[in-house]
Amino acid sequence: DQQVKQNSPSLSVQEGRISILNCDYTNSMFDYFLWYKKYPAEGPTFLISISSIKDKNEDGRFTVFLNKSAKHLSLHIVPSQPGDSAVYFCAASEMYSGGGADGLTFGKGTHLIIQP
Amino acid sequence: EAQVTQNPRYLITVTGKKLTVTCSQNMNHEYMSWYRQDPGLGLRQIYYSMNVEVTDKGDVPEGYKVSRKEKRNFPLILESPSPNQTSLYFCASSSSRGAEQYFGAGTRLSVL
Numbered sequence: 001d002q003q004v005k006q007n008s009p010s011l012s013v014q015e016g017r018i019s020i021l022n023c024d025y026t027n028s029m030f031d032y033f034l035w036y037k038k039y040p041a042e043g044p045t046f047l048i049s050i051s052s053i054k055d056k057n058e059d060g061r062f063t064v065f066l067n068k069s070a071k072h073l074s075l076h077i078v079p080s081q082p083g084d085s086a087v088y089f090c091a092a093s094e095m096y097s098g099g100g101a102d103g104l105t106f107g108k109g110t111h112l113i114i115q116p
Numbered sequence: 117e118a119q120v121t122q123n124p125r126y127l128i129t130v131t132g133k134k135l136t137v138t139c140s141q142n143m144n145h146e147y148m149s150w151y152r153q154d155p156g157l158g159l160r161q162i163y164y165s166m167n168v169e170v171t172d173k174g175d176v177p178e179g180y181k182v183s184r185k186e187k188r189n190f191p192l193i194l195e196s197p198s199p200n201q202t203s204l205y206f207c208a209s210s211s212s213r214g215a216e217q218y219f220g221a222g223t224r225l226s227v228l
Binding site for chain 2: 009041042043044089096102107
């Protein structure tokens with residue numbers, strides 16, 4: 001049973017436009033959500049996170065939105081740049097509730113391609 | 117520099133030949149974890165450890181062993197590798213179990 005779902009395996013966006021990556025989750029105990037970015041031949045790197053008490057967190061060109069009632073989060077990248085081409089993983093945990101000893105639960109990833 | 121170091125980066129072996137992939141972190145993190153990444157399947161957790169001498173199975177533990185004798189090291193052991201363990205492996209660590217994890221650069225393993 002997949003608790004974190006990224007339904008788009010790939011997404012192509014023109015340079016300079018907005019990229020929107022989506023993620024859905026089923027476990028209502030998740031209270032901390034993260035996005036990771038992964039280039040080929042490298043490990044995933046932490047990008048941005050949001051706790052369940054917030055509905056938005058912004059860091060430069062990256063903004064994560066959380067809709068708890070819909071169990072949905074999204075990552076917005078504005079403006080998109082060629083260096084943003086990578087695989088993006090959504091992850092979730094029960095960080096504040098004290099559960100989830102196994103740490104982070106990851107989605108399968110979305111391959112973002114920024115077209116020049 | 118804070119980092120998670122895995123070795124080797126690339127490994128080709130044959131079925132049944134025991135191997136160990138090492139992982140070390142210099143951030144004094146309590147939580148460490150191993151993942152494998154396969155096409156279309158994303159990151160799947162193999163084993164995790166919440167502290168020294170405390171390890172537990174993740175989603176895909178079959179065919180793997182781990183140990184946590186020191187806080188900084190968390191080796192992944194394949195006692196008798198099989199071709200279905202050909203994959204890209206990542207070690208990760210974090211300050212607590214639900215917090216952001218820091219990943220190593222990965223180990224690409226091929227079992228012939």
